[in-house]
Amino acid sequence: MLTFASCVVRRPRLVGVLCAMLAGLAAASLPSGAQAQSEYFKGKTMRFLIGAPVGGGYDVYGRLFTEYYRRHLPGQPTIVVQNMPGGGSLVVGNTIYSQSTPDGLTLAMSGGSLATAGLFGLTGARFDSRRFTWVGSMGSEVGLTVAWFTSPVKTTEDLFTKEFIVGAAGSAAASAVFPTAVNRILNTRFKIVAGYTGAPDISLAMERGEVQGMGNWNYSSIVSNRADWIKDKKILFLLQLGLERRPELADVPTVIDVAKTERQKDVLRLVFAQQVLGRPIIGPPGIADDITRMLQAGFDATINDPDLKAEAARRSIDIDSPTSGPDALQFVEKLYTYDPALIAEAGAAMTIAAGK
Numbered sequence: 219m220l221t222f223a224s225c226v227v228r229r230p231r232l233v234g235v236l237c238a239m240l241a242g243l244a245a246a247s248l249p250s251g252a253q254a255q256s257e258y259f260k261g262k263t264m265r266f267l268i269g270a271p272v273g274g275g276y277d278v279y280g281r282l283f284t285e286y287y288r289r290h291l292p293g294q295p296t297i298v299v300q301n302m303p304g305g306g307s308l309v310v311g312n313t314i315y316s317q318s319t320p321d322g323l324t325l326a327m328s329g330g331s332l333a334t335a336g337l338f339g340l341t342g343a344r345f346d347s348r349r350f351t352w353v354g355s356m357g358s359e360v361g362l363t364v365a366w367f368t369s370p371v372k373t374t375e376d377l378f379t380k381e382f383i384v385g386a387a388g389s390a391a392a393s394a395v396f397p398t399a400v401n402r403i404l405n406t407r408f409k410i411v412a413g414y415t416g417a418p419d420i421s422l423a424m425e426r427g428e429v430q431g432m433g434n435w436n437y438s439s440i441v442s443n444r445a446d447w448i449k450d451k452k453i454l455f456l457l458q459l460g461l462e463r464r465p466e467l468a469d470v471p472t473v474i475d476v477a478k479t480e481r482q483k484d485v486l487r488l489v490f491a492q493q494v495l496g497r498p499i500i501g502p503p504g505i506a507d508d509i510t511r512m513l514q515a516g517f518d519a520t521i522n523d524p525d526l527k528a529e530a531a532r533r534s535i536d537i538d539s540p541t542s543g544p545d546a547l548q549f550v551e552k553l554y555t556y557d558p559a560l561i562a563e564a565g566a567a568m569t570i571a572a573g574k
Contacts, residue, residue, distance in 0.1 A: 257292065257293055258292050258293055258322075258509065258512065259291045259292055259293035259294065259295035259322075259512075260292070260293030260294070260295070261293070261295075262293070262295045262296070262323060263295060263296045263297075263298055263323070264288075264291075264295045264296070264297045264298070264322075264323050264324070264325065265298055265300060265323060265324045265325075266280065266284050266297050266298065266299050266300070266324075266325050266326070266327070267300050267301075267302045267310050267313065267314065267324070267325070267326035267327070268280040268281075268299060268300070268301045268302065268310070268326070268327050269302055269303060269304075269307035269309065269310030269311070269326060269327065269328040269329060270301065270303050270307070270329070270416055271301060271303045271415050271416040271418060271419070272301050273418045273443070274416045274417045274418050274439060274443070275417065275436050275438060275439025275442060275443060276327055276328075276329065276439075276497065277301060278439075278442050278443065278533075278535060279327065279356055279438075279442075279497050279535065280299065280327040280497075281299055282526070282529065282530060282533070282535060283327070283356060283499070283520060283526075284297045284299055285526075285529075286520050286523050286525065286526040287516060287517070287520045289520070289523070290515075290516040290517075290519035290520050290523070291512065291513070291516040292512055295323070302326070303387075303415060303416060304388065305342050305388045305390045305391070306329060306331055306387060306388050306390040306391030306392060306393075306394070306395065307328035307329040307331055307332055307390075307391075308331075308332075308335065308340070308342045308343055308388075308390050310326045310328055311326070311328055311332045311335070311343070311345055311500075312342070312343075312344045312345060313326075314326045314328075314350070314500060314501065314502050315344065315345035315349070315350065315502060315503065316344065316345070316502075318501075318502040319502070320351070320501070320502045320503065320504035320505045320506075321505070321509070322501065322505050322506075322509040322510070322512070322513055324501065324502065325353060325499055325500065325501050325513070326499070326500055326501075327356075327497060327498070327499050328498055328500060329391075329392060329492075330355075330359060330392075330492035330493055330494070330495045330496050330497070330498060331390070331391075331392055331395070331492055332345075332347055332350070332492075332498065332500065333347050333491070333492045333495050333498065333546075333549070333550050333553070334347070334491065334492045334553060334568075335347065335390070337553055337554060337561060337565070338561070338564060338565035338568045338569060339565055339569055340390055340395075340565075340568060340569055341390065341569065342390055343390075347550050348547070348550055348551050348554065349503040350500040350501065350502070350503060351500060351501035351502060351503065351504075351505045351510055351513070351543075352498065352500055352543045352544070352546040352547040352550070353498075353499040353500060353501060353513045353514055353517045353543045354498070354499055354514060354517035354518065354521065354540065354541060354542050354543045354546060355494075355495040355496060355497055355498040355499065355540060355541040355546050356496070356497040356498075356499070356521065356537055356540055357438070357496050357497055357536065357537050357538045357539055357540050358460075358493060358494050358495070358496045358538055358539040358541075359436050359437070359438065359460065359493045359496025359497070360436070360437045360458050360459065360460035360464050360467075360493065361392060361396060361434040361435060361436055361437070361458070361459035361460060361493065362434070362435050362436075362437050362440065362455050362456075362457070362458060362459065362467075362470070363377070363384075363397070363431070363432070363433055363434065363435075363455070363456040363457040363458075363459065364431050364432045364435050364440070364453045364454065364455060364456070365382070365430060365431040365453065365454040365456055366424045366425075366427075366429075366430055366431055366452065366453060366454075367451060367452050367453065367454060368427075369382070369430035369431055369454070370430070371430060371431070371456070372454055372456075373456065374456050374457055374470075374471055374476065376456075377406045377407065377408070377456060377457065378404075378405065378406055378407065379407070380407060381407050381409050382406075382407060382408050382409065382430055382431065382433075383409045383411060383429050383430045383431075384397060384408055384409070384410055384411065384429055384430065384431050384432050384433040385411050385412075385414050385419075385420035385423045385424065385428070385429040385431075385432055386410050386411065386412045386413075386414065386420070386432075386433065387412065387413075387414050387415060387416050387417075387419075387420070388412065388413075391412075391416075392434045393414075393417070393420065393432060393433055393434050393435070394410050394412050394433070395568050396433060396434040396459050396489075396490075397410055397433025397434060398410060398433075398567070398568075399489050399564075399567040399568050400433075400457075400459075400473060400486075402566075402567040403477075403482055403485055403486060403489075403567055404473070404476065404477060404478075404482065404486075408433050410433065411428075411429055417432070417435055417436075417439055417443075418443070420432050420435075421443075421444065424453075431453075431456075434459050436496070437464060437467070437536075438496075438535070438536040438538070440453075441534050441535075441536055442533065442534050442535045442536070445534055455467060455470045456470070457470065457471060457472070457473060457476070458470050458471065458472040458473070459472075459473055459490060459493070460472060460473075460490055460493045461474065461487060461490055461491075461493065461494070462474075463475075473486050473490065474486055474487065484560055485560065485563050485564050485567070488553075488556065488560055488561065488564040489564045489567065489568060491553060494539075494541070494549065495541060495546055495549065495550075498541075498546060499517060501513065510543070513543070514542065514543035514544065517542070517543060518542060521537065521540045
């Protein structure tokens with residue numbers, strides 16, 4: 219039986235998680251008719267939903283993407299951005315899945331949790347992730363456990379011996395699910411205070427002393443929104459919530475590093491697999507193949523647009539290891555083939571975190 223470890227950890231980069239499961243995948247081509255290529259989106263308005271509050275990392279990435287995406291779609295539609303936070307992207311996922319017309323004119327950027335929420339049976343996930351139209355993912359992610367500089371928790375070892383009060387959004391958000399799953403699997407001592415709207419709100423709570431830190435905060439979001447906190451040493455990085463260490467954080471261990479058994483490592487690898495698709499862009503099920511190919515080709519062109527790359531660099535927005543739409547779908551489908559007992563164990567940790 220194919221094991222998660224054999225596919226995930228034996229490659230040097232996160233993109234290697236796709237490994238042999240994606241080998242030989244043929245590149246999709248645009249529809250052959252010039253009429254379809256040049257006029258489908260002409261004069262139309264696309265609705266682009268962002269499953270997070272204004273001002274957070276997903277909002278920054280989503281709005282940057284839409285600035286350039288329209289250039290690379292046939293007919294250059296108008297794109298209207300709408301924030302739809304709630305439930306750790308479950309609200310936007312459910313909306314896209316069952317309440318959106320499959321005409322290619324409604325897309326969403328969500329958290330990577332949409333890749334696995336249905337697999338794990340998280341409360342509130344009313345979708346099968348394999349049926350979304352996967353347009354692409356802007357990059358992989360590494361979450362960080364972050365402590366405010368005045369917190370009594372200052373080291374990785376402290377997470378196992380001291381209560382650590384962290385802010386979180388809804389019970390299905392990664393800021394709640396990830397630290398609770400780590401508690402369940404590794405016996406850490408996160409105390410999670412949920413109910414915040416997102417990372418910007420939790421950041422303010424850290425400054426006010428309401429919480430001592432954040433159990434999961436995407437590194438790219440910190441760099442793009444709170445780089446001054448890193449420079450001024452206002453925050454301490456305690457643990458990386460991902461499959462391997464980022465080079466610039468080489469001294470910060472990952473959850474895999476601190477696991478004590480191979481079983482713990484395997485469960486954690488499945489829990490954090492969603493980080494590979496860190497900032498996915500999806501559409502509803504049932505979009506016609508030719509329109510899907512236009513959306514995916516537009517994504518590929520956008521993510522490689524020199525102007526987008528230059529603007530991202532200027533704004534300290536990290537776009538690392540993007541994934542094409544077909545590759546993203548293949549990755550999600552493969553997750554459903556792993557050992558059912560392993561899926562159940564990972565799902566139990568995350569489902570309990572979501573309130574069951």
